[in-house]
Amino acid sequence: MKIGIIAWGSEGDIRPFIALATELSKRGHHVDMVASSIDNRDFSGMLEGSDVKFSETTPIPIDRDLLEMTSRMAIQDRNPMNHFKFLLEHMFDPLEDELMDESRRLCSECDIVMKHLLVHPLAVMAESTGTPLVDVAPTAAALPSPDIQLVGMPWTGRFLNSLLWKAASKVMSRLLMERVNNLRNRVGLGPQRNVHRWLLRDERSNPHWLQQGFASRQDRVEGKCSRLRQL
Secondary structure (H helix, E strand, O other), X not given: OEEEEEEEEOHHHHHHHHHHHHHHHHOOOEEEEEEEEOOOOOOHHHHOOOOOEEEEOOOOOOOHHHHHHHHHHHHHOOOHHHHHHHHHHHHHHHHHHHHHHHHHHHHHHOOEEEEEOOOHHHHHHHHHHOOXXXXXXXXXXXXXXXXXXXXXXXXXXXXXXXXXXXXXHHHHHHHHHHHHHHHHHHOOXXXXXXXXXXXXXXXXXXXHHHHXXXXXXXXXXXXXXXXXXHO
């Protein structure tokens, strides 16, 4: 089987995809992986000696002021939605057209495609071409659940936590809606209203175990780690 993969993000986002691509290749699949590093790291050395076809997108032009702004925001601004908006504007939007081109290529050449949860160009092209798509969340913290604490927010209990996730989902949908629907329009697809839910493939990206309650916060952490080890 020929498998296409697009990874985006920092080292912590991309390394799991490199491990995934390597293991799939060892099992006899033909893997074509594209990496888009927001910190402009070269990951090609990690795949030396493997049969994975590997390429990287154009480096993002990051200057000193942008790095300082990123560091300052991480320290001073505890609102995760502001971080998300900043990442989209400075570290995703400059690559959107290139990621769309790579998505089109992979969907035309591969039997199945896989992507980082936020790589919406590949989701659009997979839907447009009917190519099977697998979403990968490098961390369970990216998947809404009453038992998963929203990044940057205090633990408030399952009920309030679920309300926080609903509010965050609406904000993320609003931030992504124009971007996603512009791409959908380019390939002849209708608009999506709840973009965040669409990116999560309804509930298919959210494993059943994330919906189950844990007895305590410690149990939640241990349970999450245990389940991740099983994947």
